[in-house]
Amino acid sequence: MDNPARGRIFALMEHDCDILIVGGGLNGPALALAAAKAGLKSIVIDALPEAARTQEDFDGRGYALALSSVRMLDNLGLWERLEPNAQPMREIKVTDGRVGDAQVFLGLHFDSAEIEEGPMGQMVEDRYLRRALLEAMEANPLVEQRAGETVIAQETGPGGISVTLASGETLRARLLVGADGRRSGTAARAGIRRTGWGYGQTALVCAIAHEKPHHGVAHQFFMPPGPLAILPLPGNRSSIVWSETEAQARAINALPDDQYLEVLRPRFGDFLGEISLAGKRFVYPLNLTLANSFIAERLALVGDAAHGMHPIAGQGLNAGLRDVAALAHVLRHAQRRGEDIASPLVLARYQQWRRFDTASLAAATDLFNRLFSNDSALLRFGRDLGMAAINAVPGLRRGFIREAAGITGDLPELMRD
Template identity: 90%
Template sequence: MDNPAKQRIFAAMEHDCDILIVGGGLNGPALALAAARAGLKSIVIDALPQAARAEADFDGRGYALALSSVRLLANLGLWQALAPNAQPMCEIKVTDGRVGEAQVFLGLHFDSAEIEEGPMGQMIEDRYLRRALMEAMESEPLVDQRAGETVVAQETTPESVTVTLASGETLRARLLVGADGRRSGTAARAGIKRTGWGYGQTALVCAIAHELPHHGIAHQFFMPPGPLAILPLPGNRSSIVWAERDERARAINALSDAEYLDVLRPRFGDFLGEISLAGKRFLYPLNLTLANSFIADRLALVGDAAHGMHPIAGQGLNAGLRDVAALAHVMTHAQRRGEDMASPMVLARYQQWRRFDTASLAAATDLFNRLFSNDNPLLRFGRDLGMAAINAAPGLRRGFIREAAGITGDLPELMRA
């Protein structure tokens, strides 16, 4: 059987789908929708029940989507519905300081007006993005779902991969994708080990309402215990990602809402007027974890299953969506050429594309966190001098803006304008 089309038809008869995706958060559904554009059928397996995934209440969680990620969502047909609930990030201000100091701006200033493509990113709440992905999957005939299910075993042969669910159901596909987070069971069952370390920091995450408008400006305020990010949401609201030492973070999170705000105010400052909590409060231990390989036989990892890094640059979800776009790109082109999309050669292209990029990003976030999360006067002088130099160099500054927008380097098709 030499005809590639006939080979694919024959293979489809033996498989439940082309791709089994373990993890129904954000990256898994995005990959299923991207694969459907190439005519590939996916089954998304998620441990969360359907009702929990569809929850629509505001809980304070939001994502800073780089322009490249916005393009991906637009190319998947999702952005038009998301845009009314998104907040453009027009500027980023980076400041170095200490708790209780006045937030006098002496650091970096990135302005979207310096590039031709428009806002370098958009803030979107978790509830809107998650719901848009779910609704798109439900209306896509090439995407099936198994909610409230976990994988308990997986087996790979030269032709396929089979998983066994906790319910006893078995599913067979050409490719297995792990989108199941930093403690990826998919990676562990494939024997893929991880490299990484903890930072001794924990992120306190919440949303706040404030008196004064933010004007679409995102702030990154560096303090010795860790960075504080203030990210604009629609209206007079902002998303907060605030790093403290582990023990201190746990103690702060145990406080009442009023006491919590009393600790936040001297760090936050008064430039947005009086603040109050909006939504729930979350706690996330911070660490660096990289899978030693992003691929195995008929298996690929995306998102946090492949790489988890410090949120200092807000690139976690963006890096995962870039994985999605790159994997979809190599699979689509392999299909067009009549190749087996899950062959070692095809998956090696995906790993080559993404591994160096993510390792470089992880190293950069690690370095920035170590450089700024201290109060060493010599380091503080050096970093402030460096920020001033970048701020004074328009060409260098434009490069940083384009990097923050995710529009540098070799972009997968889904992330192109």
């Protein structure tokens, strides 16, 4: 139980806000808005300058948002704005052969029509999601922003925690949250170590325009160097996440656009007709990294700061948003009970809720990548039979569909319908 004297000191100390959030990407702003619903004031510190955070051009990036994440955005008042530019994912096809090859289908086929809740998820472009979060923060009196600022030091006191910015400003709060990515400075300064390894793979990310409609179908195609995901965007466009060995990815990314497409076409197939690039190209080295703890004294980690995993299941942002929803749930109920929202007991509830789930998801994505990213005929035969068996059992298939939609398990309030 917390020391009553310490509680009195905590109550008398002055704070600039309830929560300092380091990281202004997607999870940080989402947490600020979720905390505001509980009456908690936040300051979001983002290293990017204002101009870089608000650019409107399409750069090729998009996110596969599970149904649970869509519900959360709706509960935060954002989905009404996002929906006109979103693309429902009505089906998911997982194949262990050439994309679009209709001769033999030994794989998984998930159809949203098999569950009552509607589409399993929605594709939303980065520019729309980021802008919606920024404008919602600007409109919320309980959220402040510090753009173009970096944290150079943090210190925990008896009743709060403070950070020093590169500009010299010092900010104080009851709780500090690191939403600052896989190389989290917030975690490092708190002495939180990480466990993980690289995959020797790099993801090439881009968007393409194509001749034929995708009908809202997402594809996951497994090749020996790594998976290729084709995710539907509004119109005749799709987002591509394409994994290759590090050396091969560097060589491909160095090619001009026309040659880049020549490498992609035979992997992609012709089931969507002629393709062309739409937007910029990106590369991301792939690794697994887990924080050994999601919490420290007056500190919590969310998103990639807590866990970074292979994009094979498209769950990176969804897992981060579930962290945000779970932390907001825990803080809201602690605030209602009059608890110190940053006490060890309160933060332990958050860690207990999220650590096992994220470790299990990371282990599953790691196993799937190792199982499918190879050219073993024996393994390929076994995994194809396994996928075909799941596909043939309606009850099992519906369970996988609901899992893909993110609507299984103990859901935080913001992710409930």
